Structures are given as structure tokens and as C-alpha cells.
Amino acid sequence: MTTELQPRERLLTRPLVMxxxxxxxxxxxxxxxxxxxxxxxxxxxxxxxxxxxxTGVMMLGTVLAExxxxxxxxxxxxxxxxxxxLCLLGLPPLTLLVVDSAEAVLAVCLARGAGLGIAVVAGTAxxxxxxPVSRRGEGLGLSGVLSSVPSIAALPLGLWASQxxxxxxxxxxxxxxxxxxxxxxxxxxxxxxxxxxxxxxxxGTLTGGGIAGPSTVFxxxxxxxxxxxxxxxxxxxxxxxxxxxxxxxxxxxxTPLARWWAGRFGDRRSPSALLLPAVxxxxxxxxxxxxxxxxxxxxxxxxxxxxxxxxxxxxxxALLLARVERxxxxxxxxxxxxVYDGGMxxxxxxxxxxxxxxxxxxxxxxxxxxxxxTAIPAVRDTRSRPAPRPPYKSRP
Numbered sequence: 001m002t003t004e005l006q007p008r009e010r011l012l013t014r015p016l017v018m019x020x021x022x023x024x025x026x027x028x029x030x031x032x033x034x035x036x037x038x039x040x041x042x043x044x045x046x047x048x049x050x051x052x053x054x055t056g057v058m059m060l061g062t063v064l065a066e067x068x069x070x071x072x073x074x075x076x077x078x079x080x081x082x083x084x085x086l087c088l089l090g091l092p093p094l095t096l097l098v099v100d101s102a103e104a105v106l107a108v109c110l111a112r113g114a115g116l117g118i119a120v121v122a123g124t125a126x127x128x129x130x131x132p133v134s135r136r137g138e139g140l141g142l143s144g145v146l147s148s149v150p151s152i153a154a155l156p157l158g159l160w161a162s163q164x165x166x167x168x169x170x171x172x173x174x175x176x177x178x179x180x181x182x183x184x185x186x187x188x189x190x191x192x193x194x195x196x197x198x199x200x201x202x203x204g205t206l207t208g209g210g211i212a213g214p215s216t217v218f219x220x221x222x223x224x225x226x227x228x229x230x231x232x233x234x235x236x237x238x239x240x241x242x243x244x245x246x247x248x249x250x251x252x253x254x255t256p257l258a259r260w261w262a263g264r265f266g267d268r269r270s271p272s273a274l275l276l277p278a279v280x281x282x283x284x285x286x287x288x289x290x291x292x293x294x295x296x297x298x299x300x301x302x303x304x305x306x307x308x309x310x311x312x313x314x315x316x317x318a319l320l321l322a323r324v325e326r327x328x329x330x331x332x333x334x335x336x337x338x339v340y341d342g343g344m345x346x347x348x349x350x351x352x353x354x355x356x357x358x359x360x361x362x363x364x365x366x367x368x369x370x371x372x373x374t375a376i377p378a379v380r381d382t383r384s385r386p387a388p389r390p391p392y393k394s395r396p
Contacts, residue, residue, distance in 0.1 A: 011139055016130040018187030019123060020143050022082055025181030026119035028150040029089050029174045030112070032158040037109055039159075040167055046102035054109045059341060061113025066337050069121040070330040078129070079190045081122045083182060088115025090178025093171040115178075117337070125333035126188060128321050137271060137318045141263025144313060148256035152249070210323040213381035215339055217275050218316035220374040221282045221309055222343030223350075227367050228289065228305065230348040235360035237293040247298050251306035258310025266318050274315040275378035279371060282308025287368035290361040319381075 041054040072081045092111040096104060124143075131139030154177075162170045228251075236244050262274050285305030291297035316339075320332045347367070355363040 011131065011135050011142075013130065015188050016127065016139070018184040019082075019126045019130060020146050021184040022086065022181045022188070023119070023123040023127070023143060024146050024150070025177050025184070026086060026089055026116065026123065027147045028154050029177040030116050031150040031154040032170065032174045032177060033093065033112070034155055035159045036162045036167070036170055037105060037112075039162065040096070041102055041105040041109075044100060044102040044105055046105070054106060057106050058109040058113035058116075059345060061110040061115075062117040063338065063341055065114040065117030066121050066334050066341070069118055069125075070334050072118070073122060073125065073330045077190045078122060078126045079185055079188050081118060082126065082188065083185050085115045085118030085122060086178050086182055086185065088112065089119065090115075090175045093174050096171055097168060120337050121330065121333045124317075124337065125330040128329045128333065129189075129326070135267055136321065137263030137266035137314060138260075139263070140317055140321075141260035141314055144259045144263075144310075145256040148252070148259075152252045210381070211320060211335075213377040214272075214275065214316040214319040215335065216377045217279060217374045217381075218312050218336070219339050219343045220371045221278065221312040222340050223347035224282060224286050224305070224367050224371050225309060226344035226347030227351040227364070228286065228302075229344070231351055231355065231360065231363070232289060232292065235289075235292050235364070236298070240293050240295060240298060243295055243298060247302040250299055251302040251309075254303050254306030255310040255313070258307040259314045260310075262311045262314035263318065266314060270382075271315040271318040271322070272382045274311050275319075275381055276375060278308050278311035278315055279375045279378050280308075281305075282312060283368045283372040283375075284308075286364055286371060289364045292360075292364075 037058070038054045046053065069081065072084075088111050092108040092115075096108060124140075127140060127143045128136065158170055158174075161173070233241075233244060262271070265271075266274060281304050285301045285303070285308055288297045288301030288304065292301070317332075317336050320336060321329060324332055351363055351367065354366060358366065
């Protein structure tokens with residue numbers, strides 16, 4: 001006796017495409033100015049300290065805004081909050097066309113950081129709200145791939161264009177990349193997240209069942225990300241430094257591809273089955289960077305870490321969303337992004353203290369050990385929560 005196959009639900013609806021376009025615009029404008037604003041601050045009279053402060057102020061604005069987004073969504077809805085995030089990303093850079101000072105640059109960075117925090121939390125929650133439950137992992141993975149393109153293209157483009165044409169054209173382009181997607185926001189729902197029964201804000205979400213394990217794994221992997229992105233360029237010997245951009249590109253490409261594949265896998269099996277592979281792959285890649293002076297080790301390490309990072313992104317977000325009510329999606333999005341930013345910040349700050357005593361190779365090895373330690377909660381999560389039955393039937 002044969003069982004009739006059930007058709008899969010449609011993934012790319014018009015509201016979802018509009019939401020992805022808005023997310024793409026937010027990430028494009030963010031990466032276009034990510035390396036430009038510190039240089040602008042330094043040339044505006046803030047010096048090297050001001051250049052670092054520009055990034056620090058931006059991340060401060062991001063974290064503070066992320067904490068407030070669930071509250072904002074509950075009161076104003078997806079369309080209004082996402083529009084606010086895009087406006088904070090796009091309008092402040094225009095002020096630098098008429099006000100040229102280090103203080104103005106820092107104020108713009110703070111505002112853009114808040115806009116980024118609002119956009120990523122609201123955008124992630126909206127995508128999770130719009131994708132069919134049976135294809136949630138695939139939809140989130142596809143959104144992640146689209147959001148990763150700006151990190152590959154816009155980041156080097158902004159730096160190159162500012163050096164060749166000056167800051168004004170880049171500032172105008174950054175404003176356009178943020179403000180033009182406002183047309184797409186008109187196609188997303190005005191609805192607010194439903195009210196849930198769980199209380200206690202983000203803390204209540206974190207202490208809920210099945211939340212701590214994936215969050216711990218993702219924090220460790222993002223911690224390693226902060227270490228690698230900040231200190232790998234400083235650790236690579238001069239003889240190998242010319243290969244670093246290609247190695248970074250390998251990681252930048254491997255991460256979204258792994259995230260997309262992991263989303264499809266998680267929809268058919270269980271995303272919890274990917275936690276341990278994410279830990280092992282990310283830890284192995286980090287450990288290989290102890291030999292960053294060797295081209296094979298450099299490329300293999302970055303590629304492996306990219307795969308592990310992509311697996312961790314997909315598995316952790318899918319598991320957090322699957323273990324809360326639909327009304328808690330905005331809180332999960334805020335929590336996931338806070339873990340992302342907090343892990344990267346903690347990794348960069350902590351490694352700077354450790355590497356001064358141990359050197360870079362031992363520091364990378366210790367970072368790999370920290371990531372590997374989360375294999376314990378990863379295994380516990382997989383064993384304690386069996387794979388759910390697939391929401392649709394697939395061919396053998």
C-alpha cells in the first residue's frame with residue numbers, strides 16, 4: 001500500500017521576499033561603512049583611539065537597541081519597527097556631508113548601531129514568522145545566504161571607493177542602500193507578535209526548556225569568530241599575509257553555504273543533530289590556525305571554521321525558534337543576536353589579554369579548547385530531545 005505524498009508548502013511568498021530585500025539593504029549599508037567609519041573618525045581628528053571608539057560606540061548602540069526590539073515590536077508591529085531601523089541606518093550618514101567632526105562621526109556610529117540592532121532583530125523575527133514551519137530551516141538559511149552577500153561584496157567595496165572617490169559618494173550610497181528598501185517594507189505585515197504566556201523578558205526566554213544548550217554552543221563559536229576576525233591578520237607571517245584575503249573569502253563563502261545546507265537538513269531530520277558537528281568542525285578549524293604560517297593549514301582552517309560557523313548559526317536559531325511559542329519569536333531573535341554580538345566582543349577582548357601572555361598559536365589552541373568544551377551540552381541536547389517527525393513526507 002502506497003502513501004500519497006503531501007506537497008511541500010510554498011517558501012517564497014511576496015511578504016517573505018520583501019522582508020529579505022529589507023534585510024539585504026540593512027546589511028549592505030552596514031558593511032559598506034563598517035571599515036570606512038573608523039578611518040573617517042581618525043581623519044576627522046579622533047586618531048587611532050577614535051577609530052576604535054567608532055566601532056565600539058556602534059556595537060554599544062546595537063546591543064542596547066536589540067534589548068528593546070521585542071518591546072517595540074509588541075507595540076508598533078513589524079513594518080513600523082523595521083522602517084525605523086532602516087531610517088537610523090540611512091539618514092545619519094547624510095549629516096556628515098555638512099558636519100565634519102569626530103564627534104559627529106561617533107554620533108552617526110551610535111545611531112547606525114541602533115538601526116542595525118533594530119533591523120537584524122526585527123528582520124530575523126519577521127522571516128521566522130513568514131516561513132512555513134515545515135521549511136523554517138531552509139527559509140532562514142536562504143535569508144542568511146542573502147544577508148551574507150554584503151559581507152563579501154560591500155565590505156571591500158566601501159573601503160576601495162572611499163580611497164578612490166572620497167567619503168561623500170560612499171555616504172550617499174550607504175544612505176541609498178538603507179532608504180530604498182523602505183519600499184519593500186510596505187509589503188511586509190503590519191501585525192504585532194502575539195502575546196505569549198511566558199514572562200520575564202529575555203531572561204525568561206533564556207531559562208526556558210531547551211534554550212541554554214544551543215545558546216551555549218553558539219556563544220562559543222561566535223567567541224572564536226571574534227578571535228579569528230580580529231587577530232588572524234596580526235598572527236599571519238609576512239610570507240603568508242598575501243594569502244589572507246583569499247582565506248577570508250573561503251570562510252565567507254563556506255559559512256552561508258553551510259548555513260543553507262544545514263537549514264534543509266534540519267527540516268528533514270533535526271537541527272539538534274548538527275550541534276555536535278558544528279562544535280567539532282569549528283574547533284578543528286580554529287586549532288589549525290595555530291599553523292597559520294602554512295598555506296594549507298590557513299585555508300583548511302578558515303574553510304572548516306566557516307562550515308562550523310554556518311552549521312552553528314542554522315542549528316542554534318532553528319532550535320531556539322522550535323522551542324518557544326510563536327509569540328516569543330522576537331525575543332528569540334533578540335537573544336540570538338545578543339549572543340552573536342556578545343560572543344564576538346568577548347572573544348576579541350579576552351583573546352587580547354590571553355595572547356599577550358601565550359602568543360597567537362597557543363591562544364588559537366586555547367580558543368579551540370573552549371569551543372570543544374561545548375560538545376558536552378551539544379551531546380546532551382541531542383540525546384535529551386529526539387528528532388521530531390518531519391512535517392511532510394519525502395520520497396525514500
